[in-house]
Amino acid sequence: xxxxxxxxxxxxxxxxxxxxxxxxxxxxxxxxxxxxxxxxxxxxxxxxxxxxxxxxxxxxxxxxxxxxxxxxxxxxxxx
Numbered sequence: 001x002x003x004x005x006x007x008x009x010x011x012x013x014x015x016x017x018x019x020x021x022x023x024x025x026x027x028x029x030x031x032x033x034x035x036x037x038x039x040x041x042x043x044x045x046x047x048x049x050x051x052x053x054x055x056x057x058x059x060x061x062x063x064x065x066x067x068x069x070x071x072x073x074x075x076x077x078x079x
Contacts, residue, residue, distance in 0.1 A: 032064035033075060051078035 032042050042049075042064030050061050053069040053076055060069055065078050 028058060028060055028070050030060040030062040030067035030070055030076065030078070032062050033066040033068060036066050037064055049078035051076055 032040075034040065037043070042062070044063075046063075048061055048063065049065050049067070050059065051067075052058070053060055053072065053074065055074050056069055056071040058069070058071055060067065060076060060078065062078055067076055067078055068074065069076050
């Protein structure tokens, strides 16, 4: 399953950035760990969970606390 809704923000020069921060911020929708949730989208699919992928450095949003990062495929714990 591939989810394609994403938000990308490009920062212009007038916005101060740290040296190690990217010039583009990306937030993506992560697919829930459906095996963990018995084939569902999480216990309360109307609520959204958010987190940060430590491997990719992107923000991810999902309907479940356990979801796969769409960029690297790693399983992430969201809050």
